[in-house]
Amino acid sequence: GYLENLTDFGPRVTGTSACQEAGEYIYNEFKNMGLDVRYHNWSYGGYTDRNIEATMPGINETSDEIFIVCGHHDSVYGSPGADDDGSGTVITLTAAYIMKDYAFNHTVRFVTFSGEEQGLLGSHVYAEEASANGDNIIGVLNVDMIGFAITTTHGDNVKVYYNSASEWLTDYTEDVS
Secondary structure (H helix, E strand, O other): OHHHHHHOOOOOOOOOHHHHHHHHHHHHHHHHOOOEEEEEEEEEOOEEEEEEEEEEOOOOOOOOEEEEEEEEOOOOOOOOOHHHHHHHHHHHHHHHHHHOOOOOOOEEEEEEEOOOOOOOHHHHHHHHHHHHOOOEEEEEEEOOOOOOOOOHHHHOOOOOOOOHHHHHHHHHHHHHO
16 A cells, blocks of 8 residues: 555655655654654755654663664656655555554664655765764665566565675574565
């Protein structure tokens, strides 16, 4: 249902009314889950738009650690963006829906970005601001283009990109997969 609702907006190109309406839809879905939600407005690279962030505060009051699950809700011209990246937005919404009924020691943020098809603009501004704020982001699961496979064999593959700092999370992800 999430994917059908997103693709009904048509192409969600950054800065268009379709992208804005999709953002409102995502915001309201998170809000209906009882999560703390905010619009993260940004301007960068000649574009202006907004990301959507929902937060589940951790129950360990001594922890400042943050985990992020994210995708992007914008798409390219002429495409409803079902795979790129409606599929990632759906996983972000679904993860929030499942996790909302549980408590975690550390804060979990669910974020959907805009401006990604123009060069990772929304996530760039978000990351810069998180760094400037001193946010202690421990791990990020960025879900992008998971809804399409050319063959059955491709549908059984998971590509995980990582750096040495996130190798522990990569190992865990591969074990779960």
